[in-house]
Amino acid sequence: MIISVASGKGGTGKTTVATNLALSVPNAQILDCDVEEPNSHIFIKPEIKSKEYVFIPVPKVNEAKCDGCGKCQEVCAYNAIAVVNKKVLIFPELCHGCGSCSYFCPQHAIKEVNKEIGFVETGKKRDLLFTQGKLNIGEAMSPPVIKAVKKHINSAQVNIIDAPPGTSCPVITAIKKSDFCILVTEPTPFGLNDLILAVEVLRKLSISFGVVINRSDLGDRKTDDYCRKENIAVLMKIPFKKEIASAYSKGIPAVEQFPEYKQRFKDLFNLINEK
């Protein structure tokens, strides 16, 4: 089973929900796919056991063979190549590693070489398995790292994916093939605006989903009204409590500080399992 936790708006509580859920259900694995700034480890505190590097293929030109025809520039969909004065300029940070340039080069002058863009670490905290990806600083292309994290999904387990914020490629890559997606939101105008965008994405991807409203006693009723109108299940509400925020700031998951939350997250899992 794969449950992803996404949000639209950042800072609504994805990691709070993902880590507490992972700590509350048996036979679980948490996969931190927010590879630009993975932070589940702060709450899980796993013992890291392995590290593997993630590479993407980028073009390298053999200048002795290249006649500067410009075909590579023409076929590159990502503007990662310029050819001026018969000289090929490559911009690796724009490259998506699709391989079109080397495939179409009439002179066979382009070879793809591996460029490291990040890494994946795996580990454990008691029975909970832990996997996280980290994109190297300065790299823009997070989906290959997210895909490398998702290779560690084990179908015999409850896999909980902590997704990046937003609604673009990294989010799609992270939540694709999930059995269920939890959308974490907050009852503010920004929270609702971005929730609506995220709902559109999930409907397009045909993934079942429900909403968790964090800091539910702040803001207004518009998020509730929207969910009712759209027939979206509100699975859980987490109140705005200083004690929860205080524990969070120390890296202590709510379920460890407040045992009653363990049951609440178990209930959340059971609710999803029934759907």
Place this chain on the structure above:
Amino acid sequence: MKICITSQGDSLDSQVDSRFGRCQYFIIADTESSEFEAIENSNVSGMGGVGVQSGQFMAERAVRAVLTGNVGPNAFRVLQTAGINVITGVSGVVKTAIERYNKGELKPIQDPSVDSKFGMPGMGKT
């Protein structure tokens, strides 16, 4: 000699566009004959690599200099390799910019004037 001025409109009375890769129009002007051509920039809302693409376009049009507000590192690398002079900090009316260039008042730069993504919507424009 052909030069290019990034422009917000399609005439010589338009304002210089402060962005290179994402400018509205490229005005390609002949410094001797005062003839010009305005080309709508198809890269305005491109996802990425627009500096590279616009730089490539300048090389294809064989311009000798680019007059604009700012140029990022990728576009600068393309323009420099193509041997095109890059003049940044240009503002005001296109026609005046051409006149100033002809008088030799504008000097090329040796380094990009802004970082990548500067011309993206919502980023700091000058």
